[in-house]
Amino acid sequence: MKNTTAYPELQTDRTGSTLIRRILNTPSLLAGSIMFAVLILLAIFIPYISPYNPTEQNLSAFLQPPSAAHWLGTDQLGRDLFTRLIYAARTDLTIMVLAEIIPFCTGIFLGMVAGYYGKWADNVITLITDTFIAFPFYLIVIIVAFASGAGQRGIYITFILVGWIVFARVVRGLSASFREQEWIASAQTLGLSGPRIILRHLLPNVLPQAVVVLMTDMVGLLVAIVTLGYLGIGIAPPTPDWGTMIADGQSFISTAWWLSAVPGFAVVYTGIALSLVGDGLADLWRKK
Amino acid sequence: MATTPVLEIEALTLTAKSQEVLVKDVSFSLQQGESLGLVGESGSGKSLTLRAVLGLLPRGVQQTGGVIRGTADSAMVFQDPRGALDPLCPVVKQVAEVVYYRQRLSRKASRAAALELLHMLGLPESLRKADRYPSQLSGGQCQRIVIAMALACKPGILLCDEPTTALDVTVQKQIMETVGRLQQELGFAMIFVTHNLAVAAAMCSRLAVMKKGEIVERGSTLSVLQSPQNPYTQMLINSVLPVPELVAEGSGASWT
Numbered sequence: 001m002k003n004t005t006a007y008p009e010l011q012t013d014r015t016g017s018t019l020i021r022r023i024l025n026t027p028s029l030l031a032g033s034i035m036f037a038v039l040i041l042l043a044i045f046i047p048y049i050s051p052y053n054p055t056e057q058n059l060s061a062f063l064q065p066p067s068a069a070h071w072l073g074t075d076q077l078g079r080d081l082f083t084r085l086i087y088a089a090r091t092d093l094t095i096m097v098l099a100e101i102i103p104f105c106t107g108i109f110l111g112m113v114a115g116y117y118g119k120w121a122d123n124v125i126t127l128i129t130d131t132f133i134a135f136p137f138y139l140i141v142i143i144v145a146f147a148s149g150a151g152q153r154g155i156y157i158t159f160i161l162v163g164w165i166v167f168a169r170v171v172r173g174l175s176a177s178f179r180e181q182e183w184i185a186s187a188q189t190l191g192l193s194g195p196r197i198i199l200r201h202l203l204p205n206v207l208p209q210a211v212v213v214l215m216t217d218m219v220g221l222l223v224a225i226v227t228l229g230y231l232g233i234g235i236a237p238p239t240p241d242w243g244t245m246i247a248d249g250q251s252f253i254s255t256a257w258w259l260s261a262v263p264g265f266a267v268v269y270t271g272i273a274l275s276l277v278g279d280g281l282a283d284l285w286r287k288k
Numbered sequence: 289m290a291t292t293p294v295l296e297i298e299a300l301t302l303t304a305k306s307q308e309v310l311v312k313d314v315s316f317s318l319q320q321g322e323s324l325g326l327v328g329e330s331g332s333g334k335s336l337t338l339r340a341v342l343g344l345l346p347r348g349v350q351q352t353g354g355v356i357r358g359t360a361d362s363a364m365v366f367q368d369p370r371g372a373l374d375p376l377c378p379v380v381k382q383v384a385e386v387v388y389y390r391q392r393l394s395r396k397a398s399r400a401a402a403l404e405l406l407h408m409l410g411l412p413e414s415l416r417k418a419d420r421y422p423s424q425l426s427g428g429q430c431q432r433i434v435i436a437m438a439l440a441c442k443p444g445i446l447l448c449d450e451p452t453t454a455l456d457v458t459v460q461k462q463i464m465e466t467v468g469r470l471q472q473e474l475g476f477a478m479i480f481v482t483h484n485l486a487v488a489a490a491m492c493s494r495l496a497v498m499k500k501g502e503i504v505e506r507g508s509t510l511s512v513l514q515s516p517q518n519p520y521t522q523m524l525i526n527s528v529l530p531v532p533e534l535v536a537e538g539s540g541a542s543w544t
Contacts, residue, residue, distance in 0.1 A: 182371040204376040
């Protein structure tokens, strides 16, 4: 019948190049990404940048102040501080990223199930998250680290146990609010199954917020790794790690303050970088 | 017209958790290819009745009486087109997904069927080349997508919950024309919920007027509009200005 009516044409495509422009227009994201990228590049290429071995001792050159040969000086066993600092970044950042993978996935999954299905699924999951939240985080970390023996394993186990809580809580809230929106009801009436709606429609909608949470959570995890190292129940020497470096430098704080200050600064630097990335991503997605 | 009804509702009663009766003793039946307008002010229970047919009552509302007998699949078109689409999923993909799920075609055939549907609904051909997100389409285009998704289920009954209320007037008219044309082509029955008598009169051959959860008047569109028996119906008619011209010009049932 009336096929002749003119319909307004669609707007021109605005993906692609504009995504880059939008990133450039989000200063916090740009700054955070550059800061983090510098650290990662240093960590990757450190064997080519530095002639020193991070664990080889040279007792004839201990506690040297910064110089052209040793950019940040040497520690009490004559090891180059800059080299150790970057190798420690390798250790700590790798653990940080790996330890987040499983909690991130399980947290999002359980959060979506709780928020979407509600009822008993929600009750059970909320009960578990609330129980874990009642315990101080570091108490759990230290108990598990002691129980599983010093080293990386304790960190991984702790985080698989408690790391998902943050994500589950955020995603549960989001999913429950999406649940009340019409497009979910619409998808149900059109005959799509629950798992399909969760994986194909709910997941993309909760993922941005979860990634923002991931960034801030990684900062917390990094501090936990460093704290455990500092307390001597984390990464065992001689593997370079910021926490053990801070602890080792403590005895020489009056003569060589940079031994502790530099790894401490590295933690702060990484923390700021990740927070900026998280903030920037949140901005980017809010503007959309 | 076929004699077996595709949908029959008898004495439907819906109650809220607070024991408040929201829909009381509502009965009607729907023949194949027929369209029924459910008219009434906000909160009169029209949307709830529709959702009960679909089995999609909001949390806290229960069916406490009556029977709903349906012999055909139903699909719903929602009031807010943007709200009824996944904001992060491209539209052709969304339509194709429903086709894939309901008609059990292959992925490629689903996409082709989806594009065919979108063409039928008068959406721009450029969607073939580049899929779009709902935020990149206008409200009217989004509503066409929503209708396409509903039609992808090959429904025997199309439930329309104020599908034109959120759109501006010219778009409203286009959508009504499209739905009317598709009903003739595909022959589905339709329940059209609206508070706009003019819209209902243009779309439906029969009207049921609802007030406070009950049907206060029913009959053919013409008789309801020309000689309303209930004072509430009269009030509704008086509150809609363009109705007299519409009745004089098109005898009300031109779309069915």
